Amino acid sequence: MDSSKPGIFYQPRTIRRILAILHLACAGLFLSDLIFYRHVVDPIEEIVGFYGLYGFIACWLLVILAKLMRRILMRGENYYDN
Amino acid sequence: MIIDFASYIIGSPWNLPPALVFYVGAAFLLFSKYLPAPLILIATPTVGLINLITMENSARLNTELLSYSVELIYIDELSFLFGILFHIAALFSAIYALKITDTRQHVSAFIYVGSALGAVFSADLLSLFIFWELLAISSAYLIWVQGTRKANQAALRYLFVHVISGLILLAGAILHIHKTGSIGFIDIDLTGTAKWLILLAFGIKCGFPILHSWLPDSYPQASPTGTVFLSAFTTKVAIYVLARAFVGTEVLIYIGAAMTMFPIFYAVIENDLRRVLAYSMINQLGFMVVGIGLGTAMAMNGAISHAFNDVVFKGLLFMSMGAVLHTTGRINGSDLGGLYRKMPMTTSLCIIGAASISAFPLFSGFVSKSMILTAALDEGYVAIWFLLLFASAGVFHHAGIKIPYFAFFAHDAGLDAKDPSWNMLLAMTFAAVICIVNGCYPYLLYSLLPYPVDYRPYEWSHVVSQLQLLLFSALAFAWLIRSGTYPPELRSVNLDVDWIYRRGIKSFGSNALLVFDRTTRHLMFIFRIVADHRLNPLVHHLKQHGVFARTWSISFTVLCIITLLLAYLVHFFLYT
Numbered sequence: 001m002d003s004s005k006p007g008i009f010y011q012p013r014t015i016r017r018i019l020a021i022l023h024l025a026c027a028g029l030f031l032s033d034l035i036f037y038r039h040v041v042d043p044i045e046e047i048v049g050f051y052g053l054y055g056f057i058a059c060w061l062l063v064i065l066a067k068l069m070r071r072i073l074m075r076g077e078n079y080y081d082n
Numbered sequence: 083m084i085i086d087f088a089s090y091i092i093g094s095p096w097n098l099p100p101a102l103v104f105y106v107g108a109a110f111l112l113f114s115k116y117l118p119a120p121l122i123l124i125a126t127p128t129v130g131l132i133n134l135i136t137m138e139n140s141a142r143l144n145t146e147l148l149s150y151s152v153e154l155i156y157i158d159e160l161s162f163l164f165g166i167l168f169h170i171a172a173l174f175s176a177i178y179a180l181k182i183t184d185t186r187q188h189v190s191a192f193i194y195v196g197s198a199l200g201a202v203f204s205a206d207l208l209s210l211f212i213f214w215e216l217l218a219i220s221s222a223y224l225i226w227v228q229g230t231r232k233a234n235q236a237a238l239r240y241l242f243v244h245v246i247s248g249l250i251l252l253a254g255a256i257l258h259i260h261k262t263g264s265i266g267f268i269d270i271d272l273t274g275t276a277k278w279l280i281l282l283a284f285g286i287k288c289g290f291p292i293l294h295s296w297l298p299d300s301y302p303q304a305s306p307t308g309t310v311f312l313s314a315f316t317t318k319v320a321i322y323v324l325a326r327a328f329v330g331t332e333v334l335i336y337i338g339a340a341m342t343m344f345p346i347f348y349a350v351i352e353n354d355l356r357r358v359l360a361y362s363m364i365n366q367l368g369f370m371v372v373g374i375g376l377g378t379a380m381a382m383n384g385a386i387s388h389a390f391n392d393v394v395f396k397g398l399l400f401m402s403m404g405a406v407l408h409t410t411g412r413i414n415g416s417d418l419g420g421l422y423r424k425m426p427m428t429t430s431l432c433i434i435g436a437a438s439i440s441a442f443p444l445f446s447g448f449v450s451k452s453m454i455l456t457a458a459l460d461e462g463y464v465a466i467w468f469l470l471l472f473a474s475a476g477v478f479h480h481a482g483i484k485i486p487y488f489a490f491f492a493h494d495a496g497l498d499a500k501d502p503s504w505n506m507l508l509a510m511t512f513a514a515v516i517c518i519v520n521g522c523y524p525y526l527l528y529s530l531l532p533y534p535v536d537y538r539p540y541e542w543s544h545v546v547s548q549l550q551l552l553l554f555s556a557l558a559f560a561w562l563i564r565s566g567t568y569p570p571e572l573r574s575v576n577l578d579v580d581w582i583y584r585r586g587i588k589s590f591g592s593n594a595l596l597v598f599d600r601t602t603r604h605l606m607f608i609f610r611i612v613a614d615h616r617l618n619p620l621v622h623h624l625k626q627h628g629v630f631a632r633t634w635s636i637s638f639t640v641l642c643i644i645t646l647l648l649a650y651l652v653h654f655f656l657y658t
Contacts, residue, residue, distance in 0.1 A: 007423045009491055019560060026557050029550045039543035041459045042467070051471075051550035058475040059558035066350035067569045070576070074351070079575040080584055081232075 026052065097137050099154050100165055100203055101213070103130040104172070104196030108189045120180050123188060127173040130199075134165045150265050156205035158268075159532040160386070164202045164322045166530070167390050168195060170516070171314035171397060178401055178509035179307035187227050191311045194220035198315040202322055206265040207255040210323070214251055214283075218244030221316060224308035225300050233303040239580070240300040242655045244316075246648065247286035253644050254279030260637040270327050281328060288320035288371065289364045291340045295580035297364060298348070302356040302413070306404030309356060313363060313400045314393045321370050321389045330377025335458075338375055339469045341368025346476030348578065353414045353571050355403050355485055359396065362439065362481040365473060366392045372470065373454040376461055379533035384453030387527055391438065391446040391520055398435035398513035399485065402428050405502040405510070406489055412497070415484075415571035420494025427501045429490040431510040438517040440482030441474060443548060446517045449524035449539040452548065456537070475555045482552075483559050488571060583655070 008014050030049040040046050047053070107126030111119055137157060145152060157165075172195045179188065197220055200213035218241060225237035258276035259265050272280055286293045297317070301309050328334060345361035345368075352358045366388070373385025405428045406421065407413045422429040434445070441447035451474065458467040501507060520527050528535040538544075562568040623629045634642075 007420070007494070009422065010420075010494065022553065022557055022560060025549075026553050029546060029553060032546055033550075036542065036546070038546060039541070041456075042464055044464075045547070049550065051547040052554035054471060055475040055551035055554040056558045058472045059479050059555040060562070062346060062472075062476050062479060063350060063558075063562055063568060066347045069347055070351045070569060073577045074572070075575045075577060077573045077575060 097155070098133050099200070100130055100134055100169075101154070101196040101200035103133055104192045104199065108192035108196065111185055111188050111192065119183075119185060119188060123176040123180055124173075126192065127169050127176055127195075131166070131169040131173070134162070134169060150206070150208055152209045152265070153205035154200070154209060155203050156268055157203070159530070160322070160325060161202050163386060163390065163530045163532075164318065165199060167318070167393055168199055168202065168315065171195075171393050174394075174397060174401075174509045174512045175307070175310045175314060177512065178310050178404070178506050180505040181503055182305075182307055184227065187224065187305065187308065190220045190223040190227070191308070194224065194311060194315060198319050201319045205268050207251075207259065207267050207270075208265050210267055211248065211252050211255060214287075214319075215245070215248045217316060217319065218248060221312055224312055225304045227308065228303060228305045230303070236300045236303040238655070239583070240296050242651060243286060243296040245651060247283045249644050249648055249651075250279050250286070251283035253641060254283060256637050256640055256644075267323075267326065272327060281331075284320050284323050284328070285337070287316055288324060289317060289341065289367055290337055290371075291344060292579050294341070294345075294364050295578045298345075298352075298357050298360040298578065299580045301360040301363075302354050306408045310397055310400050310404060313359075313396050317363065317367055318389050318393055321367065321374070321385070324371065324374050325382065325386060329374060329382065331375055334371050334375030335463060335466055336375075338368045338371030338373075339466050341365065341371055342473035343368070343469055343476075346473060346480055348576060349476075349480035350484070351569055351576055353416055353573060355413050355415055355418070355489060356400065356407070358415075358480060358485060359399055359403060362477060363392075363396055365477055366396065366439070368473065369451055369454050369470065372458065372466065376454075376457050376463070378457050378461060380453055380460065380537060381457035383528075383531045383533050383535055383537070384450055384457055387524075387531060388447070388450035388454065390527060391450045391517070394513050394516045394520075395435045395438035395446060398431065398510055398517065399439065399481065401506065401510045401513065402432035402435060403485070403489070405506055406499075408506070409499045409502055410497045414573065415488035415492075416573055418489045418495055418497070419492035420490070421497065421499055422490040424497075424499040425490070425501050427507055428510070429486065431507075431514050432486050432490065434514040434517055436482045436486050438521065440478035440552060441548060442482075442521075442552060443540070443545050444518070444521045446520035446524075448521060448548060449527070452539055452544055453537050471551065475551055478552050478555050479559060483556065 030052055033048045033050075038045070044050065104126060107122055107130075110117060110122050110126075114122070137155075145154065172192075175191070176188075179191065182188065194217060197213045197216035201210055201217060204210045204213060222237045222241040222244070225233055225240055227233075254272075254276045255265075257274075257279065258270075258272060261274070261276065282293075286296075289297050301312055304312055324334070342365050345364040349358045349361040349365070352361060370385040370389050370392070373381040373388070376382075403413060405425070406418065409425070410418070410421070412418055438445040438447045441451045455467060455470050455474070458470060524539060528537075559568070624631060
């Protein structure tokens with residue numbers, strides 16, 4: 001293996017392709033809610049793309065809150081050693 | 083007792099107590115000079131598994147301990163499933179550790195596995211307590227053996243927490259036995275203080291919020307192979323006993339929901355990837371605890387099957403991170419990256435584990451976790467369901483994406499590495515195959531569950547909703563990384579509840595001790611002056627009907643002793 005060449009996952013073209021596939025898959029899943037019936041228990045699930053929207057917001061919120069948490073809880077690596 | 087054992091074993095040669103098989107295996111490892119250790123390591127779980135599968139349903143082993151009749155083998159669907167699970171986990175953990183030459187590690191690992199099996203198959207509180215304590219001691223050694231100062235201290239804290247859990251269990255058991263006169267643990271009906279004490283003891287081992295910090299504190303300090311063993315047994319024994327004694331206890335729903343939520347925030351900002359997995363373990367346990375709290379057939383099936391799948395995929399993830407630590411000597415996200423070219427097999431196997439924990443369709447987590455979520459919604463716990471859904475997206479984020487991304491992709495750290503030895507790869511492949519088989523064909527696992535399964539995971543609605551949740555989470559991750567918003571991996575310590583006993587109490591305690599010391603000296607001085615003058619009236623307390631001459635009930639005395647032991651433990655931990 002030629003280690004001087006960047007690996008396949010570091011080539012901008014691959015990254016672009018992966019992102020394109022991810023975006024297409026998300027769009028497809030979102031649109032599938034318009035076409036196909038999805039069995040629901042709670043009325044809130046009826047919102048088109050509910051799971052997708054919730055997943056996206058949850059992850060965004062998770063990272064933002066975790067970053068805020070770092071401000072309060074983060075200490076130096078050797079905090080307990082001293 | 084020995085005669086009981088002997089007659090039982092001679093009477094039906096294959097109905098061996100599962101714990102005994104591993105204890106004998108440990109003894110062979112320790113004393114046998116002629117049998118090679120790898121052979122014993124593979125043979126013991128294999129023999130144990132055959133023993134368990136062929137065991138008669140009516141197999142019972144009663145014996146006598148402290149004038150109580152104790153039962154060391156109790157088999158029903160629940161104990162059988164956990165028994166099978168623990169044997170499988172022991173097998174892949176043993177294969178993973180095959181090349182470790184330090185026999186003591188293997189011995190303590192086998193005593194640990196044996197004790198977990200002992201706890202699962204014991205039908206009474208007395209033997210449960212004994213195995214509970216053996217579990218703590220044998221597993222602490224797996225942390226100790228790493229030999230670093232950090233590992234030694236973490237092992238001491240770990241032992242401290244678990245011995246306290248044992249003492250609380252003992253106190254609860256004594257209260258229960260005193261009240262009901264029965265030591266039986268199967269179909270136990272706990273009430274009052276005994277119930278809460280026993281729940282507390284189980285909760286410590288299960289990683290309930292606030293009681294959880296031993297887990298992310300100790301697991302990352304163990305040896306790469308030790309952590310694989312540790313991740314499989316202690317917390318799952320806790321899930322098993324909760325599933326025995328606390329089915330449908332509503333408070334568990336809220337405790338479980340909290341357990342799924344708070345660790346994901348820690349996992350996002352944690353740098354040590356094995357600690358990320360430890361937090362992720364509390365998150366997964368949370369799902370199971372919610373299931374047990376809901377207590378319906380669907381929820382219990384979900385909780386138990388998820389425990390099964392969790393042991394395997396979490397084992398796989400710990401093994402892959404162990405392989406990274408073993409070959410590169412590093413485990414912090416900030417030091418790793420770009421390993422996929424040098425460790426392609428490990429990368430692929432890790433991704434299978436990551437897909438399973440994230441509950442991707444066709445992987446094991448999907449067929450079990452979704453049952454718990456569906457049950458929560460069916461029972462009308464909509465707010466809890468929202469939290470569980472949040473946590474599901476979160477677990478994909480930190481375990482599904484973060485672990486493989488920062489270890490194998492991200493920025494290339496240029497580390498020298500290669501895939502680990504064949505035995506480690508074999509153990510990981512074994513676990514990965516179980517993840518895929520259970521994901522694609524869940525009916526084998528479903529057939530082992532205690533309740534009939536009325537759930538079809540592969541329906542359009544389930545698959546699409548899960549894929550939406552996961553892929554949009556991935557989209558959020560991608561956008562956050564691209565926009566530079568994602569928090570970078572930093573060398574750091576994040577404060578958790580263990581701060582209280584690692585820093586808080588110690589500084590508070592030493593100040594308090596100083597004040598206490600001075601006050602008592604003054605008090606003693608005054609007391610001596612008073613006592614010299616008025617000693618006589620005190621004498622009657624020591625006479626026939628005095629306070630000190632009264633007889634106390636055994637249970638009260640034992641409770642006093644336990645309290646004293648606890649106080650001594652706390653003192654020892656804080657001031658040595």
